[in-house]
Amino acid sequence: MTAVQPAGGGGGGGGLDRPSSSGLADVIDTILDKGLVIDAYVRVSLVGIELLTIDARIVVASVDTYLRFAEAVNRLDISGTEQKGLPDLVEGVASGGSKAKTKGALEAAGDKLKDLLGDEEDTTQSRGRS
Amino acid sequence: MAEEETGVYIYGILPADVETDPRARGIGDPPGKVAVVKHNEIAALVSHLGAVDALGTPDDLTAHAELLDAAASEVPVLPLRFGAVVTDEDAVVDELLAPHHDEFAAALAELEGKAQYVLKARYIEENVLRELIDGDAEMSQLRDAIRGKPEDATRNERIALGERIGQAIAALREQDTQYVVEALEPLNLPINLREPTHDEDAVHLAFLVDVAKRDDVEAALERLAQEWQDRARVSLLGPMAAYDFVVTQKPGT
Numbered sequence: 001m002t003a004v005q006p007a008g009g010g011g012g013g014g015g016l017d018r019p020s021s022s023g024l025a026d027v028i029d030t031i032l033d034k035g036l037v038i039d040a041y042v043r044v045s046l047v048g049i050e051l052l053t054i055d056a057r058i059v060v061a062s063v064d065t066y067l068r069f070a071e072a073v074n075r076l077d078i079s080g081t082e083q084k085g086l087p088d089l090v091e092g093v094a095s096g097g098s099k100a101k102t103k104g105a106l107e108a109a110g111d112k113l114k115d116l117l118g119d120e121e122d123t124t125q126s127r128g129r130s
Numbered sequence: 131m132a133e134e135e136t137g138v139y140i141y142g143i144l145p146a147d148v149e150t151d152p153r154a155r156g157i158g159d160p161p162g163k164v165a166v167v168k169h170n171e172i173a174a175l176v177s178h179l180g181a182v183d184a185l186g187t188p189d190d191l192t193a194h195a196e197l198l199d200a201a202a203s204e205v206p207v208l209p210l211r212f213g214a215v216v217t218d219e220d221a222v223v224d225e226l227l228a229p230h231h232d233e234f235a236a237a238l239a240e241l242e243g244k245a246q247y248v249l250k251a252r253y254i255e256e257n258v259l260r261e262l263i264d265g266d267a268e269m270s271q272l273r274d275a276i277r278g279k280p281e282d283a284t285r286n287e288r289i290a291l292g293e294r295i296g297q298a299i300a301a302l303r304e305q306d307t308q309y310v311v312e313a314l315e316p317l318n319l320p321i322n323l324r325e326p327t328h329d330e331d332a333v334h335l336a337f338l339v340d341v342a343k344r345d346d347v348e349a350a351l352e353r354l355a356q357e358w359q360d361r362a363r364v365s366l367l368g369p370m371a372a373y374d375f376v377v378t379q380k381p382g383t
Contacts, residue, residue, distance in 0.1 A: 015352065015355050015356065015359075016348070016351050016352045016354075016355040016364055016365070016366055017355070017363060017364065017365035017366070018365070018366055019365060019367060021196070022195065022199075022367050022370070024188050024191065024192065025327070026248070026250075026367055027191050027192060027194075027195040028191060029324070029327055030195065030248070030370070030373050030374075031191060031194055031195050031209070031211065031212040031373065032191075032211065032212050033211075034209075034211065034373035034374050035142075035209040035210050035211035035212075035371075035373045035376060036142075036143075036208055036209065036210045036211060036376050036378050037210075037211050037378045038140065038210055038211070038213075038214035038215075038216075038226075040378040041225065041226050041229075041230055041378075042214075042216055042221065042225045042226050043225070044221070044225060045216040045217040045218070045221030045224075045225050046215070046216055047136060047137040047215040047216055047217055049136065049137075049182070049184065049185055049213065049215050050183065050184040050185070051184065051185055051186045051212070051213050052184050052185065052186030052187065053186075054186055054191075057327040057328075058325060058327070059325070059326045059327065059328060059329055059331070061293075061296050063289055063292075065292065065296060065329055066288065066289045066290075066291070066292025066293045066295075066296060067281075067285075067288055067289065067292055068292065068329075069259075069291065069292035069295040069296060069329075070276060070287075070288035070289070070291045070292045070295075071281075071288070072255055072256075072259060073259055073263065073273050073276070073291060073295070074273075074276055074277065074278075076256055076259055076260065
């Protein structure tokens, strides 16, 4: 099974999404924050090695977040009101939403993570849309 | 090959009767060859780490996770948090495996036949915003106040609206998480609630499932995904090593 799939999710449709591999962001949530801690077992032979600074992502309420929500509402209002319910709209809404979500994911990830990921942004983005 | 070496990187602990896939590649650049260091009934999955200054590139992180997840699909595994390095293979036995043999063996026995999954649901922004705002007079008013107006002129209203939305989503998240926990209750799974990692996360939790119950769990989550079709995208990650269900003893407590 390949991990290549349309990042937009093919215009929605329900169903349980079963990604065949975890994106980098999901990996970070798990392996940096969970699991047995070596220091609790090994003292003498521990090799202290620097870890590139990556913080597990957390959600922090901020003015930026609020402004982003407000903008999302504004956009929703313009694109939604008179066309609501048309099947054609579904596609437009879905792609607009993906953009907003991706942006949110990157912001939530923080600058350090963003810097580190660099050219790995694709991973983060496809995760953001999943 | 006589390059200087940083040490031995440890991925996790598993039963001694395993063999590594010769194609398995570890962390580092070039990736280290993965080996098993055994002691009685248990073993550590390791690789030798060449000279490195720091760990944690995207490749490193992915290699750690993929190796353990692949192992966990075959045998029980106690995953270590990323970044465990000791001086040499002797240290793996003398300081890690031998002194804690029984404790690790017991934990592995408990994980036999079980796998961890992570359930994530993310609200579909447009729909959840509509739902929240239409049901709230104050937010509807603020929405009308900013409609079509430049951002600078309506900054205060935007902040007020956004803050209310944030709070409403947090409340909705709590409610929806509880809903999912209750939906899973009949299956009697250990569940670990995780912190949200995105403003629009609806649910984020890990659970441990017996292989025999896997189809039931997937069916339950498939129903949830259908039910929430217009509300949130539901995804299930795994099977993976049981990161959320192995607990380090706290020394001195």
